[in-house]
Amino acid sequence: xxxxxxxxxxxxxxxxxxxxxxxxxxxxxxxxxxxxxxxxxxxxxxxxxxxxxxxxxxxxxxxxxxxxxxxxxxxxxxxxxxxxxxxxxxxxxxxxxxxxxxxxxxxxxxxxxxxxxxxxxxxxxxxxxxxxxxxxxxxxxxxxxxxxxxxxxxxxxxxxxxxxxxxxxxxxxxxxxxxxxxxxxxxxxxxxxxxxxxxxxxxxx
Numbered sequence: 081x082x083x084x085x086x087x088x089x090x091x092x093x094x095x096x097x098x099x100x101x102x103x104x105x106x107x108x109x110x111x112x113x114x115x116x117x118x119x120x121x122x123x124x125x126x127x128x129x130x131x132x133x134x135x136x137x138x139x140x141x142x143x144x145x146x147x148x149x150x151x152x153x154x155x156x157x158x159x160x161x162x163x164x165x166x167x168x169x170x171x172x173x174x175x176x177x178x179x180x181x182x183x184x185x186x187x188x189x190x191x192x193x194x195x196x197x198x199x200x201x202x203x204x205x206x207x208x209x210x211x212x213x214x215x216x217x218x219x220x221x222x223x224x225x226x227x228x229x230x231x232x233x234x235x236x237x238x239x240x241x242x243x244x245x246x247x248x249x250x251x252x253x254x255x256x257x258x259x260x261x262x263x264x265x266x267x268x269x270x271x272x273x274x275x276x277x278x279x280x281x282x283x284x285x
Contacts, residue, residue, distance in 0.1 A: 082198025084251035088179055089220040089231075093142055093151040094213055100156060101163030102190065106172040109133065116197075119172035153219055155209055156183035160201075161190025170197045180221055182209065182228060182238075195244035196253050202238040204228055223248055 109132075110122025121135070128143050130136045137144045154173075160183040161169065170193040173181070180200040191201040202221060212219055212230060220229050223245065229235035240248075247257055258265075273280050 081253065081256055082174070082251045083179075085179060085198060085200055085223050085248040087220065087222050087224075088152060088200075089218050090152040090179075091148065091150070091216075091218050092153040092155045092182065092212060093148040093178075094155050095142055096155055096157045096209065096213060098157035099159045099162055102161060102166045102169040103163055105161070105169035106166070108166075110172075111166070111168050116171040117175060119168055120175040120177075123172040123176045152177055152179045153221065154178055154181045154183075155212060156181050158184040158206070160186050161194075162187040165189045165193075167193045167197070170194050170199055174199050182212070182219070182221075184209065192244070195240075195247050198248065198251060200240075200248055202228055202240075204236050204238055208234070208236045 104126060105124060106119060106122050107125050110119065110125050112118070124141070124143055126132070127141045128137060130138045139145075142148060160181055169190065174197050178199060180202055181194065182202045182204050184206045185203060186194075186201045194201040200221065200223060208228070211234060212228075215230055215233065217233075218231055220231065221227070222229070223240075226237050226240060226245075227235050228238060243257065247253065250256075252260075
């Protein structure tokens, strides 16, 4: 289970480039395990370090800017998370400490992976993102109200489907969400067993 996402206030890190794909978020060479940990060092490795495979940081890349050292939100460009469906991209973001990405649009598979791993994909139009970029001030995301706001300033709403919102608010993954319906599943199975007993031949005999 992930930490529940309710209200988050953070200075957003500015990475406003369109079509940032999952291989840029975490290059395949950095995916050395099938688990969710050990990936943070590989986050944006192609931009973050001066050499491929190296670990000398490039001071010109925003992730290495001390101003954004505590950022938990990324301000991104359109079609964020496009490319392959690798879930490692979201795992790397989450392990590094990012809880949300605000962008004009997301690749659908990436957005789904975010919701299942405690990272909020908030769709906000480019004009609003430009305002947030210029203010360079903390942003507050209220998932319950589905709003993004600047302290003492403007506020914008974002859409999110019911299932994704529930998973994020409660810190659930897809399996956890299914287990919440365990009683309903058991009731259905009992009724189905009565109607189609041949399906269950050999089970619990």
